[in-house]
Amino acid sequence: MSQSSISPRLTEALTVTSQAVNAELDRLLPQADGPENRVIEAMRYSSLDGGKRLRPFLVMQSASLFRVAESAAIRVACAIEMIHCYSLIHDDLPCMDNDDLRRGRPTCHRHFDESTALLAGDALQTRAFEVLANPATHPDPQVRCDLVSELAHASGGLGMVGGQTIDLQAHTLDLDVAGITRLQQMKTGRLFSFSCEAGAVLGKGHGELRLALRNYSHDLGLAFQIADDILDVEGDAEEVGKQVQKDADAGKATFVSLLGLDRARSQAAMLAEQACRHLDPFGEAADLMRDVARFVVQRRS
Template sequence: MHANEPAMTTIDATAFETLLRQAAHETEALLSALLAEPSLTDEITRPAELLAAMRHGTLNGGKRLRPFLVSQSTALFDGPMAAAARVGAALECLHSYSLVHDDLPAMDDDDLRRGQPTVHKAFTEATAILAGDSLLTYAFDIITAPETVLSDDRKVQLVLALSRAAGLGGMAGGQALDLAAETQAPDEAGIVMLQAMKTGALLRFACEAGAIISGADTADRQRLRRFGEIIGLAFQLADDVLDITADAATMGKATGKDAGRGKATLVGRHGLDWAEQRLDQLVGEAILLLAPYGDQAAILIETARFVANRTR
């Protein structure tokens, strides 16, 4: 426990990971239903090859951390959990699109994702591009569909927040900065900015989304948004540590690529000891930020610890 950490209920790490796995299983089932095979009565034509590529890029396991954060941030305010599940699935479709495109030869050029061939390897490069395009747009379809039972105002807020998190000023812009960093290394502020955009923006949205879904007030929404920013910083920092310390079999993807490309990271600049201390600081910030919610925030706080201490 941190010296300045307020007393509150804690969750055993094993129990938390069981909860996370159960939530991931539920998200996987919902995604499978949303990306179902076309039926004879389906009014929408779904090209079989494209749909198979979308399913390959989405139904491939993973922690499903982003949908979990949407659900838990909604639960913090006793919001509608069925709507949270659908918004989480939409976010996971958008996240999966980003991975499909990141893996392309013109981007990170990866052959392996979660222990399986990447979409452009399992299918074709053109199909992978279209699968990513389709997953991106389907995310907004899911949020705005009648089956997502929320007011139109809350749906508009979600679409606006997700668009900003995913686009020019968020994930896509961060990926552009990341590619540029391979030829001209940014300074420390530049590294923090590109990581906050590329990795942090969707995690920030995942936490803020719960406040939007629940109709929480502005102060609560800003607090959850900041919590998401902290989660994003911790996630990327832990990812950079794992790129150095973990092997490909453990990670389910290639490791050591940052160093191989000469990519600047905070871990590369400051070392592993500094990274461990910084991760501990970020967890402490998250705990203090959610202290006003008391025991209701226990699962979100354990999520921050999980992100900082993850091994894959």
């Protein structure tokens, strides 16, 4: 993470959230005594002490806008991170993207084996919903049901999994900008949307405020993906923490291949500023979320 592209206050806030999420994940994913501990080790390997924790950070920040107890928000933050990490494990498998490097170290299936990696992803997914359904997440069962339903929709066949399905076919499809946008809204954007709206669900916020978060997440997710496409072209594998230039090698259409680098950069910057404007109803309380929007288009990893 380039320090020149991130404000000091966001650096500190991300660090604090990352430490809190790591500690809670460590508690929620305890080691087991029997031979099943191998899959627990793979779950922990893939979810502890890694990544920028943007999705959990957005959960925590959106929850703070509605004065939600941190003890509740951190559980939802960990649930979304479990879903995200499960998706990365599966994305990296030989049957999908066949990657050897993730977050600067061997992917789960390289460190363990393919079968263990597959099961670790499955177990992280089910554990996420178990966490959301637990009364410790929120005393109101309707809120817990809403969280489960929203995350299931965001991560399933009409969300992240559906987007990955389209992505696996992308090299055979004649996708235009609208098609790439839809793909990325499903694959990446839906989890960002859940993360941003989770605070409103926990705080029982509705109407204009929830719509503002939904619109923010829409533009944030697209800006994030355009920046990802730029990094795939210009990034350094060691700094990015994963293999680069894979989309071009696979013949996939991306925002960069369709728009060109300069136009892609300007589009990402425009989306980031538009995302910030959606947060106007929250005033200064949403400043860290504005910092996130500007950071995602400047990051180097």
